[in-house]
Amino acid sequence: MNLLAEVKEGLSISWEAIRANKMRSALTTLGIVIGVVTVTLMGTAIQGLDRAFLDNISAIGADILYVERFEWFTGSREDWLRMQKRPRITLEQAEQLEGQLTMSRAVAPVASRDRPVRYGRAESASVRIIGSTEQYQYTGGISIAKGRFFSEQEARGGRPVCVIGSEVAENLFRDEPPVGRRIRIDQQSFEIIGVLEKQGSLLGLISLDNQIIVPLPQFTAYFRNNPDVTIQVKVIAVDQIEEAKEELRAVMRRIRGLAPAEPDDFGINQQDQFVQIFHRLGGTIAAIGLFITALSLFVGGIGIMNIMFVSVAERTREIGIRKAVGAKRRTILLQFLIEAACICLLGGCLALAIAWPLTLVMQRFMPAALSPPIVLIALMVSLITGVISGFLPAWRAARMNPVDALRNE
Amino acid sequence: MSLIRLKRISRRYQMGAETIHALREVSLEIERGEYVAIMGPSGSGKSTLMNVIGCLDTPTSGEYELNNTLVSEMDDNELAEIRNKEIGFIFQTFNLLPRSDALRNVELPLIYAGVPAEERRRIALDALASVGLADRIHHKPNEMSGGQRQRVAVARALVNKPSILLADEPTGNLDSKTGAEIMALFSQLSNQGHTIIVVTHEEDIAKHARRILRIRDGLIASDERHEGARPATVPPASVP
Ligand SMILES: Nc1ncnc2c1ncn2[C@@H]1O[C@H](COP(=O)(O)OP(=O)(O)O)[C@@H](O)[C@H]1O
Numbered sequence: 187m188n189l190l191a192e193v194k195e196g197l198s199i200s201w202e203a204i205r206a207n208k209m210r211s212a213l214t215t216l217g218i219v220i221g222v223v224t225v226t227l228m229g230t231a232i233q234g235l236d237r238a239f240l241d242n243i244s245a246i247g248a249d250i251l252y253v254e255r256f257e258w259f260t261g262s263r264e265d266w267l268r269m270q271k272r273p274r275i276t277l278e279q280a281e282q283l284e285g286q287l288t289m290s291r292a293v294a295p296v297a298s299r300d301r302p303v304r305y306g307r308a309e310s311a312s313v314r315i316i317g318s319t320e321q322y323q324y325t326g327g328i329s330i331a332k333g334r335f336f337s338e339q340e341a342r343g344g345r346p347v348c349v350i351g352s353e354v355a356e357n358l359f360r361d362e363p364p365v366g367r368r369i370r371i372d373q374q375s376f377e378i379i380g381v382l383e384k385q386g387s388l389l390g391l392i393s394l395d396n397q398i399i400v401p402l403p404q405f406t407a408y409f410r411n412n413p414d415v416t417i418q419v420k421v422i423a424v425d426q427i428e429e430a431k432e433e434l435r436a437v438m439r440r441i442r443g444l445a446p447a448e449p450d451d452f453g454i455n456q457q458d459q460f461v462q463i464f465h466r467l468g469g470t471i472a473a474i475g476l477f478i479t480a481l482s483l484f485v486g487g488i489g490i491m492n493i494m495f496v497s498v499a500e501r502t503r504e505i506g507i508r509k510a511v512g513a514k515r516r517t518i519l520l521q522f523l524i525e526a527a528c529i530c531l532l533g534g535c536l537a538l539a540i541a542w543p544l545t546l547v548m549q550r551f552m553p554a555a556l557s558p559p560i561v562l563i564a565l566m567v568s569l570i571t572g573v574i575s576g577f578l579p580a581w582r583a584a585r586m587n588p589v590d591a592l593r594n595e
Numbered sequence: 596m597s598l599i600r601l602k603r604i605s606r607r608y609q610m611g612a613e614t615i616h617a618l619r620e621v622s623l624e625i626e627r628g629e630y631v632a633i634m635g636p637s638g639s640g641k642s643t644l645m646n647v648i649g650c651l652d653t654p655t656s657g658e659y660e661l662n663n664t665l666v667s668e669m670d671d672n673e674l675a676e677i678r679n680k681e682i683g684f685i686f687q688t689f690n691l692l693p694r695s696d697a698l699r700n701v702e703l704p705l706i707y708a709g710v711p712a713e714e715r716r717r718i719a720l721d722a723l724a725s726v727g728l729a730d731r732i733h734h735k736p737n738e739m740s741g742g743q744r745q746r747v748a749v750a751r752a753l754v755n756k757p758s759i760l761l762a763d764e765p766t767g768n769l770d771s772k773t774g775a776e777i778m779a780l781f782s783q784l785s786n787q788g789h790t791i792i793v794v795t796h797e798e799d800i801a802k803h804a805r806r807i808l809r810i811r812d813g814l815i816a817s818d819e820r821h822e823g824a825r826p827a828t829v830p831p832a833s834v835p
């Protein structure tokens with residue numbers, strides 16, 4: 187008897203057995219269902235986070251260094267309190283820095299504050315106002331959808347112009363083209379000279395489209411006169427970012443008048459930190475998910491094993507009959523393995539049916555979707571659980587002595 | 596050359612400290628086409644002998660040759676193949692699969708022989724027709740009478756064209772009339788050349804056979820042949 191015929195026969199026997207014990211089979215799969223739902227949701231969530239991350243991290247260029255008072259991911263509260271005592275990074279320091287760097291392509295001081303914005307009767311209560319120079323168009327990870335960015339002259343002061351984010355444009359202007367219109371930012375009138383391309387949000391938290399960029403002189407005049415600035419530095423080559431960072435650190439220390447023994451009183455941040463923290467986060471989520479999954483699959487597997495032992499015991503006579511007419515050990519082993527695998531696969535399908543609407547809910551928060559690889563993984567996991575937990579009972583069945591099995595009543 | 600040749604076959608069971616001698620150095624030869632009845636009191640070793648002959652059980656010692664092959668040394672899988680190809684079993688308790696219909700029960704040995712589905716169905720249908728159950732093929736065992744069930748079992752035993760039919764008290768669970776019908780079927784099969792071994796403790800039934808082996812305490816007490824066996828009570832039909 188060839189393997190294919192045996193598998194076919196095993197499938198039809200399992201199907202009969204499962205149908206004969208519908209309720210029992212359904213209850214047995216519960217553990218598997220929970221496990222596979224977890225696998226599916228975890229997988230989908232991690233994929234979703236990954237995709238969201240990749241979508242959003244683009245706002246933080248891989249070739250940009252951010253000089254700030256704070257380091258992005260501080261270890262402890264003490265660190266944070268210490269950093270708070272650091273002196274501000276001033277516009278003058280930013281200007282000095284720009285003149286002394288050799289490994290950078292663009293340097294943009296950036297200050298920001300949330301302000302209300304009005305156009306006619308339309309109002310946005312809180313928009314991030316960014317004050318910067320024309321260099322910001324190279325460091326800010328932005329691109330212009332309509333109009334233009336402000337020039338070097340405009341950045342030095344004079345005419346109050348601004349470039350608005352796509353969300354601001356949507357909120358304030360319904361049908362009119364925004365370019366050329368004047369809006370009021372906190373009572374001050376600005377002419378819109380450009381609209382930015384839609385950027386999305388940073389990790390789904392901070393909208394990057396609800397912002398307006400204005401020249402620094404206007405920002406300091408109207409919104410905050412002595413701001414704590416971030417200096418965005420775009421390096422010439424990403425593969426030399428570490429060297430550029432060292433140069434930047436040295437220059438910055440000199441500008442801030444630090445003695446050789448003193449520690450840095452500023453932070454140099456970069457995308458890499460985000461990526462690392464994200465991977466750590468993703469790793470933690472995956473580990474928790476894996477643990478829950480493994481636990482429920484283990485419990486589910488024990489359930490399957492238990493029920494398969496019952497099934498084998500109940501069908502001892504059947505096993506005897508099959509052996510008497512020529513079933514080999516392998517045939518019987520396969521029959522019960524297939525039965526366990528089928529029960530688990532049904533559980534897996536059930537789990538996917540449960541997980542699918544849940545992933546639709548998840549889609550509201552992240553770009554998550556039940557992808558074919560995840561479906562495949564879920565089904566493989568169920569199958570493997572079935573085969574592993576069914577093995578011992580199936581082995582017992584396969585090794586039964588036909589005479590004893592037939593005598594069983 | 597004999598079809599079945601047992602040489603000093605013993606089968607012992609260890610029950611704690613006690614050893615039960617179910618068979619004690621039994622030697623026996625049975626030719627192709629013989630119709631043998633095995634008789635003896637309960638517990639004398641009849642079923643044990645049948646199981647050894649049918650390759651369901653392996654002897655503790657001794658040699659068993661079936662069709663000139665030494666089967667007493669074979670492993671589990673080889674024995675399964677021998678049972679599938681050479682042996683047709685009929686049991687007192689029928690031993691049909693309860694959830695499967697008559698057709699599927701009869702198909703079972705063919706499935707394990709790897710016969711393709713269509714051919715399998717055709718052969719099984721023929722076998723069921725030959726035992727007079729052409730109109731019961733889709734009945735489950737619990738939808739049939741004892742006699743009908745035993746006929747399904749006979750059809751199943753015949754379906755792989757085995758060398759030997761082994762029946763262990765085939766009429767034990769049947770009323771005497773139905774029992775007689777089954778025995779008539781056996782006589783008919785014997786007349787067609789099948790080798791048949793029947794365990795029974797009814798003299799009446801044993802009379803159908805042409806050779807009677809009497810067993811007592813795991814030993815062959817007597818071995819008589821009588822050529823004037825009772826003829827079949829129903830005319831022979833087309834039995835495979
Ligand atoms: N699996 C077993 N374990 C222990 N003793 C057994 C087993 N099978 C049979 N016996 C013993 O072997 C002897 C012969 O049994 P058996 O062949 O079934 O007798 P019969 O069929 O003639 O009634 C009996 O004493 C029985 O108790």
Ligand SMILES: [Mg+2]
Pocket residue numbers: 641642643
């Ligand atoms: Mg017996």
